[in-house]
Amino acid sequence: MKKAALAVAVISVSGACFFATKSDFDQLQQDVVGTRASSNAADSVQRAYLIEVTRTVRTLSDSVNALSRRVNAMKTATESDLASMKEDIQQLQDLSGQSEQRLRDMRAAIEDKSTSPAPTGASGDTSAAAAQPTAGGPGPAQLLQAGRDQLLKGGNTAARAAFAELIQKYPKSDLVPEAMFYTAQAYAAERNSDAADAEYASLIQKYPSSPRVPTAMYKRALSLQSQKKTAEAKRIFQEIIKRYPRSDEAALADERLQSIK
Numbered sequence: 001m002k003k004a005a006l007a008v009a010v011i012s013v014s015g016a017c018f019f020a021t022k023s024d025f026d027q028l029q030q031d032v033v034g035t036r037a038s039s040n041a042a043d044s045v046q047r048a049y050l051i052e053v054t055r056t057v058r059t060l061s062d063s064v065n066a067l068s069r070r071v072n073a074m075k076t077a078t079e080s081d082l083a084s085m086k087e088d089i090q091q092l093q094d095l096s097g098q099s100e101q102r103l104r105d106m107r108a109a110i111e112d113k114s115t116s117p118a119p120t121g122a123s124g125d126t127s128a129a130a131a132q133p134t135a136g137g138p139g140p141a142q143l144l145q146a147g148r149d150q151l152l153k154g155g156n157t158a159a160r161a162a163f164a165e166l167i168q169k170y171p172k173s174d175l176v177p178e179a180m181f182y183t184a185q186a187y188a189a190e191r192n193s194d195a196a197d198a199e200y201a202s203l204i205q206k207y208p209s210s211p212r213v214p215t216a217m218y219k220r221a222l223s224l225q226s227q228k229k230t231a232e233a234k235r236i237f238q239e240i241i242k243r244y245p246r247s248d249e250a251a252l253a254d255e256r257l258q259s260i261k
Contacts, residue, residue, distance in 0.1 A: 140166050140173040147182060156186040177203055177210035184216065193223050214240060214249040221253065225260075234260055 138146065147162030163179040163186070170176070184199035200216040207213070221236035237253040237260075244250050 137169070140170040140175045140179075143169075144175050144178055144182075147179065151182060151186055151189070154189075156189050159183075160186045177207040177212050180207075181212040181216060184219070188219070188223075193227070197223055214244045214247045218249040218253060221256070225256070230260060 143162050143166035147159040147166070150156075150159035150162060160183055163183045166173065166179045167176055180199055180203040184196045184203070187193075187196035187199060197220055200220045203210065203216050204213050204220075217236055217240050221233045221240070224230075224233035224236065234257065237257050240247070240253040241250045241257075
């Protein structure tokens with residue numbers, strides 16, 4: 001555009017060459033020089049601006065890349081920490097289960113060696129007698145272990161018989177809630193949902209402080225959900241979270257609630 005203007009000026013000068021003076025040529029020369037200077041100055045400013053923009057974009061890009069690397073590093077560290085925590089929890093659960101099993105075995109061994117009859121008489125403690133092994137018969141720990149062994153083998157009927165004997169002979173034993181829980185498990189293995197649900201409900205009602213209650217409630221809710229009784233299942237899931245917020249069953253119940261539409 002500038003060159004075209006200059007060409008027009010030159011043509012105009014050429015067309016009027018018979019009328020132009022030396023001062024006109026001097027003025028034209030000054031205008032050309034000024035136009036070139038202005039153009040060069042504008043180009044310099046534009047180049048400087050482009051250089052500054054380029055530097056700014058490069059700096060932002062470096063910052064974004066650095067932030068991305070930090071986020072990825074934090075994500076990797078978090079996933080690693082979570083995996084480690086899960087492994088620790090699993091190990092603790094395994095150790096807890098082993099300790100519980102070892103304690104039952106020890107109790108069963110003690111009961112097996114016990115040959116003295118339970119104290120009788122008007123002055124005797126009937127509650128203590130109900131929790132002690134009877135002479136010539138297996139004790140509560142032995143019956144519980146026998147029932148669990150049968151349950152693992154698939155002998156659900158024999159397992160329920162052992163648990164029923166424990167509950168009947170030793171109604172004051174602290175192993176009664178365990179026997180009721182595994183009785184429900186045996187019914188569930190036989191796909192007898194109604195009987196299993198009734199046994200879980202009885203356990204929850206009679207022994208509300210038993211450690212088996214959260215699991216019994218969760219299994220009841222699962223059974224109800226499978227029977228399309230969504231409202232009742234949802235109520236039990238919510239109750240688990242409210243009563244046992246730090247339990248594994250509470251976390252599982254929360255996941256189930258998220259899946260319920």
